[in-house]
Structure formats: structure tokens, C-alpha cells
Amino acid sequence: MKKLLNQKSILLLLLLLGAVLGRAQQEPDSGQSVFQEFQDLDSAEERFLFFLETSDRYSENSIYDWLDEVNLYLRAAVQDDDAETIRKYQLIRACIYSDLGDYDKSQALAKDLHLDIDKFDMFFKSKLLELMDSNYGQLALYPKQVEVRNEIRELGITKEVIFYDIYANLGMYRRALDDYIEKVKRTIEENDFYAQAEYFNMLGNFLRLDESTPTALTNYKKAKGFITVFLNDATRTEDGAKQAEAILLNGLIDGNMGKCYVQLKQYEDAIPHLEGAISTIKEYGNGALTDELTENSLAISECYLQLEDYNKATNYLSDDLTTKTTENKIRKNRLLSIYYDKTADYENAARYLRKELRIRDSVSGNESELRLQQVATVMRQDLDISKEIVEKQKLDLAKSRAEMLAQERTSNLVLISFFFTLLGFAGLVYAYLKSIKNQRLIAEQKYIIETSLVEKDSLLKEIHHRVKNNLQMVSSLLSLQTRNTRSKAAIVALEEGKSRVKAMALIHQKLYQNEDLSVIEMQGYIESLINSVQSVYRKGGHNIEINIDAEDVELDIDRAIPFGLILNELVSNTFKYAFPEDDGHGKITIKIQKVEGREGYFEYSDNGIGLPDDTENLGDSSMGLRLMNRLANQLQTSLNIDRQVEGVRYWFNFR
Incomplete structure (x- = not known):
């Protein structure tokens, strides 16, 4: 199997190389680096447009070379007191700081420019607001990000803005899913297989994060089918750049499928998908997908830990594995704790477990009050909808029971009629046919009742699940309040309240995990x-x-x-x-x-x-x-x- 995968990778690489060489024959080599081309331009306007339209500007010269050069141009513009040129180089400098990962510095520069946004042309406004939107997203200031997108819409830069990525960052995955389907599905053409693959891959991501793993896996398989068809088409058209993007997307889909199998505890099925994803991301990702690479590495290390292949687990679970996000840091410490526990190194196991707990404790403190209010509001709306559904199901169930009783009474009457019509052949035939008809109706009603009962159990489990989640939200709010309280007596009272809320949440968790929803073991x-x-x-x-x-x-x-x-x-x-x-x-x-x-x-x-x-x-x-x-x-x-x-x-x- 591994040999076949290597052959396929070699074939795709040769095709990509052929396309690149073909393009190189068509386009003359300028002999200059992107950085040199930027320096050779005559005006600030040309440099501004060149910088914003060049995606691989740091491939040959470091980001600090660009920053130093832009600072030189900016100082010259300040000496000339050229306000328009100053603004252009300030925006370039803000973009460079964002590329460096210094989002606070970048946003501070962008906000200074935003004070005079009415003076700028539409192109400058759009680029400035796009940068601010990106920075707020990286800084997890989602309410501010919503304000920027509303401003983009009000200025007419775009007719419609999206919010599903913000909903997903807030943990509102179902809301994100609905918004994504509403905004994106109608824009995809039926024969655009690449867009179809992206669409179903994104649906799978939302469903996987919402722990609807089987449904997520179904969507990933659809995405896999579409990208396979596209790769075949891309091979025939020899579009090397687009084919490289498709190969990378294929690898991302493989990784997502592998993560689904891990959630389903099907570790042997997960490993081939995760290995293929890691190999593809390293080859085609250009170092830009470190979070995806980390998630896949953590997932495959968990597989090997569960399969007790500790050597392979440590190959992926190494100290140099980049963990930028808090979730990945928590997961890495948890897996290291499991590894040392399984290898009887209890001191290290305890050390990594304490790291995990410290990070978890700090996470709740980083949640903003406005973000918690948004999540709580949406969850209350979802709970109200669930209550309405349950009430409707109760009414339907009561109606079904009444119909069943009516059918039983009708059946009894038919039996009596049948008894009294035994004297005649016609009466016997009529009663027999009536009885058969009523039995069929009773069977149909029984099926409807059984189906309603199954749906009721599912809804009750969902309600207990949501109540547990709401109680956990209350517990998180109490934790947040504890961190903002100085009174020791108040802190003790809040901690005791949080403990009591957890005790009640545990009841609802046990209920929806039970087959029998009426009792708790x-x-x-x-x-x-x-x-x-x-x-x-x-x-x-x-x-x-x-x-x-x-x-x-x-x-x-x-x-x-x-x-x-x-x-x-x-x-x-x-x-x-x-x-x-x-x-x-x-x-x-x-x-x-x-x-x-x-x-x-x-x-x-x-x-x-x-x-x-x-x-x-x-x-x-x-x-x-x-x-x-x-x-x-x-x-x-x-x-x-x-x-x-x-x-x-x-x-x-x-x-």
C-alpha cells in the first residue's frame, strides 16, 4: 500500500514539474527577486500595488528586509511631508507586522489609519478593513471583527459579508453550519468539482467540531469523491498550480477523515489517512499549515498510543512539534501524560497532567464577557426551540395514543359485528375484510407510536445534553466571576456554587449517556x-x-x-x-x-x-x-x- 502511495506521489510530482517547466518556457526569467523588483519601482503607488498583489514576497528575502526597506521609504515620505505616500507605506508596514504575527502592533497602526478612512479611495479602504478584520480574528476579538464586517457591508465594498467563521470560533458550530450553507451553497456551480470538495470539507469540519462525527465523515467522503474527479480533470488540462492546490486540499480532507476515525476510536482506519495528510501538507503546504500539521500529528500519535506502539507515537509526539493554539497545547500535554503513564514513568505523567490542568484553568480566564454573553444568548435560543419541539412531540404522541385507542374500540366493534353476522355468508366476508383493514391500521399506528417514542428518547437525550452544556456554561461564568472577585468569602461561595452546578450537570450527563432515561445508576x-x-x-x-x-x-x-x-x-x-x-x-x-x-x-x-x-x-x-x-x-x-x-x-x- 505504501509503495502504491509513493508511486502516485511521484506521478503527481512529475506532472506538476512538467507544468511548471512549461510555464517557465512561456514566461521569460527576469533574473530579479521579488524584493529587487519592489525596490526598482519608481513610485509609492506602484510599490503599494505590487506589495499587495504579491503573495510569495518573502520567498527569497526575509520579512525583516522588507520591513527595513519600507521604513526607509516611510521616513523619506515624512521628510517630504507627502500625506498620501505616508498612508500607503503605513498600510504596507501594518501588513508586514501582521505577517510577522505581531497583530497588536499591526492593529494599532491600522486603527490610526482608520481614523481618516473617509479620505481614502475604495481600494485603500477595502485593504485596510480586510487587514483589521484579519487582525481582530487572530486576536480573538470577535465582536470587533463583526463591527468591521458590518462596516465593509455599509461602505458597499461587498454586497454580502459572512459570519460563519466567527460563529465557529465562538463554538457555535451549528449556527456556523447553517450560515455557511446559506451563504455558500447557492454560489457553487454543479460542475465545479473543486468548489464542491471545499464545500463538503467545510461542512464536515463544522459537524466534526460539533461532535456529529458519523455525519461529518459522510461529508468528508463526498469531498474526497469530488476532489478525486477534479484531480483527474486537472491532470488532463495540465494546470499545475491548480493541481497543486487540489493535491493539498486532498491531503487536508484525508487528515479530517483520519481525525473522524480517531473520534470514533477506529485507530487502525485513521492511520493511513493521517499519514497521507502529513506527507501531503509537508510537501505542498509551503509551511503555511502548521496548525493542520500539528493536529494530524497529535491525532496519529494518539492512534499509536491506543494501539500501544509507543515508538511510532513518540516519532510524531516530539518536543519540536509546533503547538500554537491552546487546544493543541492541551492535547499534546494530555497525550504525553498518557504516554508516560503507559510506560510507567509516573513522575513525567503527573508533570504533563499538571501542565494540561494549568492551561485548562487559564483558558476560561481568557474568555471575554461579551463573547460569553453571545454564546449564552444563542444557547438559550436553541434551548427554547428544543422545548417547542418536545412540546410538539408530546402533542403528537398524545394524538397517536388517542387514535390507537379509537382504533382498538373500532376493532372491538368489528369483532362484535363479526360475531353477530355469522348467520350469513355476506356478513362473514364483510366482517373478515373489515378486521384485516383494522389490523393494518393498528400496525401502522403502532409503527407511528414506536417511531415517536424513539424520536422522544432522542429529543430527551438532546435536552439533557443541552441542559448539561448550559450548566457547564453557568459553571464557566462562575469561574469567570471568581477571577474578577477579590473577596475571599465571595470566592469561596462562588466555588461552592460551581461545585453544586457541576453535580447537577453530571446528573444530566449520566441521563443522556444512559439507555434508560428514567433512572441513574x-x-x-x-x-x-x-x-x-x-x-x-x-x-x-x-x-x-x-x-x-x-x-x-x-x-x-x-x-x-x-x-x-x-x-x-x-x-x-x-x-x-x-x-x-x-x-x-x-x-x-x-x-x-x-x-x-x-x-x-x-x-x-x-x-x-x-x-x-x-x-x-x-x-x-x-x-x-x-x-x-x-x-x-x-x-x-x-x-x-x-x-x-x-x-x-x-x-x-x-x-
Whole structure:
């Protein structure tokens, strides 16, 4: 297989080389570099247009050579007090700083020019606003980016502007998908196979990021088919430059398909696609797709880690792997932690895990308040729509049940009629045919009901998923508020609130992951809840032994949520207060027993330092105790505290 891939690469390279040589024979070699051509131009206007229209300007001379040369021209223009020439070189300099990656410097220069935008011609305005749009996108200032695009539309530079890339950067992938389909689909001609490939590849990207992996993979396969057809056409027309772009797009599609297979845990299927993508990007990407190369390298290293081929994993998961984005840095540290854990190097595993956690903690602090408000608003709209759909489905289900009952009544009447018409042959035939007809109707209604029930389960899972996501958003907002609060008491209260929100979010997560949406298996839920609490209170590391006895205990959501919040309070208190010495002898025991037809029993205990002597007096003022007592009341019971044992013991019976 690898030999065939190498032969195909050689063939495509020869075709591209032939096209380039053909073009070289048609176009005379000037013998000058792009930089020299720029220097030899006579006027600022010519240099301005040449710079903006030249894409490979840094191929022979470094970006700093260009910056130094432009600064010389700019100083000369300042000495001549030529305002128009100054503006042109200032815009060129802003573009160079953007190419350098110094987006703040570039944007500062662009904003100074923007103050006089009314004085510029339409071409200058369009280039200035395009630069500002790009810089705001790189700086993740998406509200500002929206303002620039609205200004582009208002100035008439373009009839219609797009926002799907902004929606995607905000994590609103479904909104981005809808906007992309609306804006792009109607512009693609049916026989434009390259555009079709780009279109379905982009659809796949939005769906993959939205974790709709099977549907994303279907779109990538469509994109693969279109680009294959285009490559065959490009080979016949010998269009070398366009063919190189198509080969690169083919590699990107392969990488995206590989990432889908990784998400589906089909690691052996993912590896050939990822290897082909990495090879193509290195050959045809011209160093401009480092993020794609990094994502594919991280994905293939994850495949080899899961397949326990650690040597190949480390070939891709190297220290010199460029990780510009926060997501890639987090993923790289996570994979390194997994690698060292699998190779029993626990010290390095812990070190990279701590790096991952630090980066994750810093991410939430970088979110702007306006961005969070935009995301929350859209999610509320989506939730309202989902509620309307569920209500409609409930009405349809009720209607189907009523029709089923009506059909059953009709069937009973037919049977009675059939019994009384046995005296005559005609009556017998009529009743028989009627019965067959009604049975068919009943079968159709049964199918409709079963289909409605399946759709209802899917919608309920989607609702629980969205509720979990909304609760996570609330938790993120609380984290953001915590970082902006100086009061220690307020920070503690916000952290406790965030922990309680996570406990409720975990309930909804368990529900939509369950086949049975009516109950929650408590053993797994308690383990996940404790892991969540540990992530907050065990950063230093308490060596606490935790015993959970809740096997085969299932509770509905009305009882699971109070249980989860009570456990969250108890476990949090234990981690915070029960073991101040951290001597390694800490122990927590959780027991839930439930036998059908009998009263259930809950017990929580630890062997810590116990409760303070004035606990009973603090009962009315302690938020945690008041909350636990109210939650116990919801379970139609009362919380009992045993102080006679070592540590503390809580227990109660419930129905």
C-alpha cells in the first residue's frame, strides 16, 4: 500500500514539474527577486500595488528586509511631508507586522489609519478593513471583527459579508453550519468539482467540531469523491498550480477523515489517512499549515498510543512539534501524560497532567464577557426551540395514543359485528375484510407510536445534553466571576456554587449517556462526582481511601439530584476540613442500599477530625447544613449526624 502511495506521489510530482517547466518556457526569467523588483519601482503607488498583489514576497528575502526597506521609504515620505505616500507605506508596514504575527502592533497602526478612512479611495479602504478584520480574528476579538464586517457591508465594498467563521470560533458550530450553507451553497456551480470538495470539507469540519462525527465523515467522503474527479480533470488540462492546490486540499480532507476515525476510536482506519495528510501538507503546504500539521500529528500519535506502539507515537509526539493554539497545547500535554503513564514513568505523567490542568484553568480566564454573553444568548435560543419541539412531540404522541385507542374500540366493534353476522355468508366476508383493514391500521399506528417514542428518547437525550452544556456554561461564568472577585468569602461561595452546578450537570450527563432515561445508576454517578470534587480539592493530593457501596442501586432524577447535592456537600467538607494533616490514613465510606418494596438506607462517614463542638449552634447559619437539611426534606426524610464515632457519620432512611 505504501509503495502504491509513493508511486502516485511521484506521478503527481512529475506532472506538476512538467507544468511548471512549461510555464517557465512561456514566461521569460527576469533574473530579479521579488524584493529587487519592489525596490526598482519608481513610485509609492506602484510599490503599494505590487506589495499587495504579491503573495510569495518573502520567498527569497526575509520579512525583516522588507520591513527595513519600507521604513526607509516611510521616513523619506515624512521628510517630504507627502500625506498620501505616508498612508500607503503605513498600510504596507501594518501588513508586514501582521505577517510577522505581531497583530497588536499591526492593529494599532491600522486603527490610526482608520481614523481618516473617509479620505481614502475604495481600494485603500477595502485593504485596510480586510487587514483589521484579519487582525481582530487572530486576536480573538470577535465582536470587533463583526463591527468591521458590518462596516465593509455599509461602505458597499461587498454586497454580502459572512459570519460563519466567527460563529465557529465562538463554538457555535451549528449556527456556523447553517450560515455557511446559506451563504455558500447557492454560489457553487454543479460542475465545479473543486468548489464542491471545499464545500463538503467545510461542512464536515463544522459537524466534526460539533461532535456529529458519523455525519461529518459522510461529508468528508463526498469531498474526497469530488476532489478525486477534479484531480483527474486537472491532470488532463495540465494546470499545475491548480493541481497543486487540489493535491493539498486532498491531503487536508484525508487528515479530517483520519481525525473522524480517531473520534470514533477506529485507530487502525485513521492511520493511513493521517499519514497521507502529513506527507501531503509537508510537501505542498509551503509551511503555511502548521496548525493542520500539528493536529494530524497529535491525532496519529494518539492512534499509536491506543494501539500501544509507543515508538511510532513518540516519532510524531516530539518536543519540536509546533503547538500554537491552546487546544493543541492541551492535547499534546494530555497525550504525553498518557504516554508516560503507559510506560510507567509516573513522575513525567503527573508533570504533563499538571501542565494540561494549568492551561485548562487559564483558558476560561481568557474568555471575554461579551463573547460569553453571545454564546449564552444563542444557547438559550436553541434551548427554547428544543422545548417547542418536545412540546410538539408530546402533542403528537398524545394524538397517536388517542387514535390507537379509537382504533382498538373500532376493532372491538368489528369483532362484535363479526360475531353477530355469522348467520350469513355476506356478513362473514364483510366482517373478515373489515378486521384485516383494522389490523393494518393498528400496525401502522403502532409503527407511528414506536417511531415517536424513539424520536422522544432522542429529543430527551438532546435536552439533557443541552441542559448539561448550559450548566457547564453557568459553571464557566462562575469561574469567570471568581477571577474578577477579590473577596475571599465571595470566592469561596462562588466555588461552592460551581461545585453544586457541576453535580447537577453530571446528573444530566449520566441521563443522556444512559439507555434508560428514567433512572441513574448511582455507583457510576458517585464515582464521577467524587472525581469532579477531587479535581477541585485534591490539587496537592490527599491520600484518602474511598469506599463506595451502591451497586445495582438506581434512582430517578427527582431523587438523584438531592442525593448528588448532599454528597457534593459532604465530600467537599471532608476534603476541605476533615484531614488537615494529610497523613495518608484518611478514609471515606459511602453506602446506599435500596430494596424494592422497602425503605432505602444512606450512610456517609469519614475518619477525620470530626465536627466542631458548636456545630448544632451553627446549623441555622451554615449554608451547607441548611442546604443538606432541605435536600433531605425533598427526599421526605431528615438528616442524622452521629458524633460518637471516630470522625463523623451521616445517615438517613428514604423511600
